[in-house]
Amino acid sequence: MANTEDKIENNDVDVNAAAGTVVEGGRADGRHGRGEGRRGRDRDRGRDRDLVEKEFVEKLVKLNRTAKVVKGGRRFSFSALTVIGDRKGKVGYGFGKANDVSEAIRKSIDKAKRNMIKLPVKNGTIPHEVTGLFKASRVLLKPACSGTGIIAGGPVRAIMEAGGVTDVLSKSIGASSQYNVVKATFDCISKLMDAKTVSRNRGKSLNELWG
Numbered sequence: 001m002a003n004t005e006d007k008i009e010n011n012d013v014d015v016n017a018a019a020g021t022v023v024e025g026g027r028a029d030g031r032h033g034r035g036e037g038r039r040g041r042d043r044d045r046g047r048d049r050d051l052v053e054k055e056f057v058e059k060l061v062k063l064n065r066t067a068k069v070v071k072g073g074r075r076f077s078f079s080a081l082t083v084i085g086d087r088k089g090k091v092g093y094g095f096g097k098a099n100d101v102s103e104a105i106r107k108s109i110d111k112a113k114r115n116m117i118k119l120p121v122k123n124g125t126i127p128h129e130v131t132g133l134f135k136a137s138r139v140l141l142k143p144a145c146s147g148t149g150i151i152a153g154g155p156v157r158a159i160m161e162a163g164g165v166t167d168v169l170s171k172s173i174g175a176s177s178q179y180n181v182v183k184a185t186f187d188c189i190s191k192l193m194d195a196k197t198v199s200r201n202r203g204k205s206l207n208e209l210w211g
Contacts, residue, residue, distance in 0.1 A: 056084045058109055059158040061093075062178045063101065075099075081179055082108035083155070084116075085162025091189065092116035093159075093182050117186070120194040124166035127195060132188030137180035141188050142169040155181045159189075 062081040067074045078101050085091040092115045096107025120127050125143040132139045139156060144167040150160050152170040155178050160168055172181055199209045 080104040087164040091163040119163040134183035136175035139184040
């Protein structure tokens with residue numbers, strides 16, 4: 001130990017190498033095997049968390065910036081409207097506010113995950129025509145044949161893509177506020193009827209229901 005300390009004072013020995021000689025039962029670079037194993041488990045947990053997050057498709061519909069004039073200048077805040085879905089018939093939306101863009105988007109995604117609803121999808125389209133209303137905005141959705149694509153713009157397209165719909169016709173009537181259009185679209189989704197649910201409530205099979 002005395003020789004090592006003398007060499008460190010004379011800058012003849014690398015600090016990491018000296019630390020490796022002092023640590024007993026550890027590695028040559030001073031890192032302990034048990035600590036590295038813990039870091040490896042943390043990496044595995046992070047990888048699993050990424051896989052879970054990739055199950056949802058996240059689409060930013062609107063990002064708004066507001067400014068408040070204060071004594072020292074202007075103070076900015078941000079609001080984000082986000083739509084998420086699993087492309088398997090589940091969608092949700094969320095609205096978040098924060099002083100930072102990334103924090104506002106994170107809040108909106110968390111709210112969207114807590115408010116997910118089921119979107120009935122049959123052969124890549126919706127089961128029947130439906131109209132949704134929210135304040136001055138009205139959205140009309142119609143089923144379409146295979147190959148039509150998503151005939152929609154802005155918020156309606158984001159919701160349909162996140163829900164796994166590949167063919168649909170839509171028309172937005174009235175106010176064009178993106179927040180109102182999103183609410184009207186989700187009003188449409190809440191009015192959609194699933195064939196299995198209807199047949200179960202009526203006590204009939206699908207063949208009897210379809211005639």
